[in-house]
Amino acid sequence: MITVGLRIDVDTMRGTREGVPALVKLFEKHAIKATFFMSVGPDNMGRHLWRLLKPQFFIKMLRSNAANLYGYDILLRGTAWPGQVIGDALPHIIRMPHEAGHEMGLHAWDHYTWQAKIDRMSNAQLERHVRLGYDKLTNILGTPPTCSAAAGWRCHDRALQVKEAFRFRYNSDCRGTFVFAPLVNGARVTPQIPVTLPTYDEIIGANGITHDNYNETILALCKPDQLNVYTIHAEVEGIGQLAMFDRFLDQAKQRGISFVPLGALPQLRGVVPDGHMIGEVTEGREGWVAAQAA
Template identity: 50%
Template sequence: MPASLRIDVDTYRGTREGVPRLLDLLDEAGVKATFFFSVGPDNMGRHLWRLVKPTFLWKMLRSKAASLYGWDILLAGTAWPGRPIGRDLGHLMRETRARGHEVGLHAWDHHAWQAHTGSWSLERLGEEFGRGLHALEDILGAKVDCSAAAGWRADPRVVLAKEAFGLKYHSDCRGSALFRPRLGNGGHGTPQVPVDMPTFDEVVGPELAAGDWNDYLLKLFRPNALNVYTLHAEVEGIAFVEDFRALLKAAREQGVLFLTLGDRLPADPRQLPAGNLIRGSLAGRQGWLGVQA
């Protein structure tokens, strides 16, 4: 049963502490994954200002964010400048690639992309994406051919802004099948590999205990589905690293075969069906996000 692990690395601590642990676990399990790195300043703590919004406050309380992420992540970039992730920790990004995993861009500034994508001009979107892409390519010393929008903040404007960079694929939205997004000029854009499974923080809370997460997730793998699971270096790579080890073992026993996202593409992407990538919403996630339609 094919599936994929998409590993989002949002923060300085997630890169420094979570990535090495995940690399060791994946080696232990003989699994290859796709890592998407944030490479600029870690300003994730600035999301705390969103606590004035009841839906975001409820999510933070529901997921017990302080114990889940740690206060250094929750306060990053608030009272002091955000630490430069790529400059300080680029060697871990190179190591990830050297150990056989697929590496793509998550964002230059994860917080800024998630907070301002909806209001930035098309030109600004391209500048922000290009800044991150070129930084990651400099770090790796190699071309980067895939990306995943921070927080799944993507819409037709983001699709268009990214199109100019000629990447192999993007993973910018939630959905159920590979597709090529329709462009405003009538053409079809770069293939999208959507995420079709929930994340830990979207589900765990009063309705589901953290200890029951693995059993819950394993029941969602289906033979004819994409089975793309997004985990975070800050969660499964730190606080729940042993749970992730158990998940990999149980998935193998269940017949799940993990492939990189790039390996899910057909030899000729032009055969993929057309679709739309629009703004939508999802239970457990605050604000809008890109969805397949």
């Protein structure tokens, strides 16, 4: 018998609108409960994708002085104006996993800004982001989120200290191998449940991993007597890879693997050792991510 903590990260308006209802339905079919980490503020992820996918195009446009040809408003649409607030547009969708009995956590207010700018944000700015997200999600659900997961696994000691005021039962901000309580300036803070397994976008297409063997690759990494935590994205497994993820859940069952919300993992109930969180470069991801120190 192998237990895997399953979390769903919801980063965008589209992931919320399309991915969340599809996953809630799929989990009902498979009788699975998991943890949903929601982004509830402005969706500025377009900027992130733009930067990642089209740097050459952008440079070319600057070089050709396209701004003078087309006007700045067209070029900057969706990149300079704040995105629409997800929690205001789709509160009924955000309530769906809650009403279906899944564990609800805060992922982000503004996913893009947290992920791209956390290093430069002051403690007051960090506090404001968590507060806005916490209050919005509390208003939508009628009850506060009990856990949180930093956007893009971008978290550092200052952010950990800021999050203490919100009294989450646990945080899942980093990659690692076992549940631990980070020491920040010598004091223990809220326990961390690290993500132990890679995500779809990190490994697909590399080292011979294709859609034909992706599910088996992940399932083979799930072992008894160790912490197993897997992250899917509403934008990926909830939309384009929904059929593959449906098969993943069937294949898991055949292997005797069951899924639980992170808050139900037995490791959280035992003695939680001290540890440290550090920034680390990880395969398949741009820049640094928070990781459990070895």
